[in-house]
Amino acid sequence: xxxxxxxxxxxxxxAMIAVxxxxxxxxxxxxxxxxxxxxxxxxxxxxxxxxxxxxxxxGIHVTLIxxxxxxxxxxxxxxxxxxxxPDTCMMAExxxxxxxxxxxxxxxxxxxxxxxxxxxxxxxTYKGKTVGYSCANEVLLLYYNKKLFDAAKLPxxxxxxxxxxxxxxxxxVAKKLTKDKNGKTPNDPGFDAKNIVxxxxxxxxxxxxxxxxxxxxxxxxxxxxxxxxxLGTPQTVQALQAIADLYLKDKVAPSIGDKNNxxxxxxxxxxxxxxxxxxxxxxxxxxxxxSLKDGLQYGVGVLPRMKKAVTYNTGGPFVVFNSSKNLPAxxxxxxxxxxxxxxxxxxxxxxxxxxxxxxxASDEAIRKWADNPVHPPYAQYKTAVVDYAxxxxxxxxxxxxxxxxxxxxxxxxxxxxxxxxxxxxxxYITRILPRVKRLFEENRPK
Amino acid sequence: MxxxxxxxxxxxxxxxxxxxxxxxxLFLTILPTLGVIGISLTDWSGLEPPAFIGLxxxxxxxxxxxxxxxxxxxxxxxxxxxxxxxxxxxxxxxxMLNQPLPGRGVWRSILFLPYIVPVIGSSIVWSxxxxxxxxxxxxxxxxxxxxxxxxxxxxxxAMPSIIxxxxxxxxxxxxxxxxxxxxxxxxxxxxxxxxxxNFWHKFRHVTVPMMSPVIFYNFLMSLIANLQVFVPAYxxxxxxxxxxxxxxxxxxxxxxxxxxxxxxxSALSVLFFLFIAALTAFIFATSRFWTFYxxx
Numbered sequence: 001x002x003x004x005x006x007x008x009x010x011x012x013x014x015a016m017i018a019v020x021x022x023x024x025x026x027x028x029x030x031x032x033x034x035x036x037x038x039x040x041x042x043x044x045x046x047x048x049x050x051x052x053x054x055x056x057x058x059g060i061h062v063t064l065i066x067x068x069x070x071x072x073x074x075x076x077x078x079x080x081x082x083x084x085x086p087d088t089c090m091m092a093e094x095x096x097x098x099x100x101x102x103x104x105x106x107x108x109x110x111x112x113x114x115x116x117x118x119x120x121x122x123x124x125t126y127k128g129k130t131v132g133y134s135c136a137n138e139v140l141l142l143y144y145n146k147k148l149f150d151a152a153k154l155p156x157x158x159x160x161x162x163x164x165x166x167x168x169x170x171x172x173v174a175k176k177l178t179k180d181k182n183g184k185t186p187n188d189p190g191f192d193a194k195n196i197v198x199x200x201x202x203x204x205x206x207x208x209x210x211x212x213x214x215x216x217x218x219x220x221x222x223x224x225x226x227x228x229x230x231l232g233t234p235q236t237v238q239a240l241q242a243i244a245d246l247y248l249k250d251k252v253a254p255s256i257g258d259k260n261n262x263x264x265x266x267x268x269x270x271x272x273x274x275x276x277x278x279x280x281x282x283x284x285x286x287x288x289x290x291s292l293k294d295g296l297q298y299g300v301g302v303l304p305r306m307k308k309a310v311t312y313n314t315g316g317p318f319v320v321f322n323s324s325k326n327l328p329a330x331x332x333x334x335x336x337x338x339x340x341x342x343x344x345x346x347x348x349x350x351x352x353x354x355x356x357x358x359x360x361a362s363d364e365a366i367r368k369w370a371d372n373p374v375h376p377p378y379a380q381y382k383t384a385v386v387d388y389a390x391x392x393x394x395x396x397x398x399x400x401x402x403x404x405x406x407x408x409x410x411x412x413x414x415x416x417x418x419x420x421x422x423x424x425x426x427x428y429i430t431r432i433l434p435r436v437k438r439l440f441e442e443n444r445p446k
Numbered sequence: 447m448x449x450x451x452x453x454x455x456x457x458x459x460x461x462x463x464x465x466x467x468x469x470x471x472l473f474l475t476i477l478p479t480l481g482v483i484g485i486s487l488t489d490w491s492g493l494e495p496p497a498f499i500g501l502x503x504x505x506x507x508x509x510x511x512x513x514x515x516x517x518x519x520x521x522x523x524x525x526x527x528x529x530x531x532x533x534x535x536x537x538x539x540x541x542m543l544n545q546p547l548p549g550r551g552v553w554r555s556i557l558f559l560p561y562i563v564p565v566i567g568s569s570i571v572w573s574x575x576x577x578x579x580x581x582x583x584x585x586x587x588x589x590x591x592x593x594x595x596x597x598x599x600x601x602x603x604a605m606p607s608i609i610x611x612x613x614x615x616x617x618x619x620x621x622x623x624x625x626x627x628x629x630x631x632x633x634x635x636x637x638x639x640x641x642x643x644n645f646w647h648k649f650r651h652v653t654v655p656m657m658s659p660v661i662f663y664n665f666l667m668s669l670i671a672n673l674q675v676f677v678p679a680y681x682x683x684x685x686x687x688x689x690x691x692x693x694x695x696x697x698x699x700x701x702x703x704x705x706x707x708x709x710x711x712s713a714l715s716v717l718f719f720l721f722i723a724a725l726t727a728f729i730f731a732t733s734r735f736w737t738f739y740x741x742x
Contacts, residue, residue, distance in 0.1 A: 081492035102491065194593075256599070257599035257600055261577060261579045261596075403705075405704075405705065406705055413688065414688045416686070416688045417688060435510075439512075
């Protein structure tokens, strides 16, 4: 009898081990690579999100590979060369289509149910296939310091695309807001352009941002299908020169050197260094909210236009690699992490806008994420940001053009000469155009 | 001639001791170098399998590389600028520290210290000091009534600013010069004094000739090191503004690891390697015309 009981216990233990081993073996292991910007504590926050996923999914376990943002491209490229890619990752926008062209990214067009599908404008596509959706919806906007407008008795910039300022109106207002150390504006005699205390306008001259004005003028870097180079068109040259002239002729913007040394947007607005500045929607959560406690009163409006009211939309995508041995699990994870419920703090905190169409479908849905103290007043935010993003946004070319970063490098390599007035926009573009054309043709999707 | 047992035993022992060094040389230097030469003959993005294209990468560098020319100019500008100013500065400091100064040990330590700070750390700290609005340099200029300078944002100023930082870091050169100066025979200097010579005569006719092998060594080593400069471009300027600090090694890094042009980057590496080797050989070949050895 004792002998039997002992055998029974041994069998029970073996059975339990077998069952738990089977359960353990059934967990599909995948890896997810993401960047942290400044501190490794960000990596801990990402890990918390993954912990939530791991706790709620019995069959899948995700391991995080956290990499400093500064080294991210290098790390990913090295992993690709060594054929050691993770299953999924966050990807910098300019790399995405290059990876797609090399056949490394999985088609994610089938990943979402119809009611979960992200906005079409957030799809990275190559040869008709969707290889990733932006993790957030971001657009370029015009921010301004309300107090400076009030002091100058000027109306705030328009908050809806149909009322967008023309470039001329924008410059006129910028001139009225620009003040030298004696309180004079560029319209006054004796204005001291070397000692400007408040710059009226800073139209962002980042290499991928400035072309939005060219798009508004009917030009841009390339056509939206990536087939035609538009850099050399008169419309693009005119827009580029107009932005350069904000500093060179109109005396309302900082030099590019001064601009590069300016602190974050909230501080430049709060201190009255700049009255109006263009940048992305993310600034609300990343920067502007930090100075609310110090008394920053800012507003948000739409970009000025040359012809049509246009903004750029962007956002780095989540991607799934074809090399993954667990594609379904990897897609399950990406679908989960793309779900707004799992990035809710980033959305209500003003850094991200949702990606799924359902969050834009009704006023009620929009209010859920946008009507809070971090965001600007809802009525203004709704028209200046949400409606603008839905109706007037066009994609930055990295959504469809391979190696847009190489093209960007080339266009930007001597752009300081335009910003500093050593060359006119026409002279500079004419000079670089043959090389840009060749690079464009080498990379154009065929 | 047959080796004795002891000689064989010694040979085996020697080879055993040499093995780690030989393996290191083979796997960490020779094979990677051959690998780079091999990759330079391919079109390889790192994302797809490499395709053999012969010398096309080399041809492309000389005919259609957008950045090669400005990179060569930036690299040579930096190397020559940093080496010459570094040698002059270090030599002057060494001459000063060779005098019976009060607190000489402290001064020696202070001037050597920057050398032991990692370049990346120095680069970050100096980029703060160069910051146009809040940096210490512009603060001082402002106190003195001068306009602020765009140290790292102005394409004319970025390179001199980096050179200044690298000169500040040349404490190793000072130590080597100092050691050399202490080896200059005092009898020669006294002989010049007896003949009525002043400081300049001693410096020109005794110190410099006697120090020429040390100057040569410092010149060669810093030239090779400065040609391969990378960190300041990576940490301070990202090659800008307007490619004015696009050093060759930074270009190689950017092309390979950030822009997926491993074949092109490897070809640049091979050419750069050959250039440094040729330059070193040239300097060695001509060194006898401008160095003096006592034994000669």
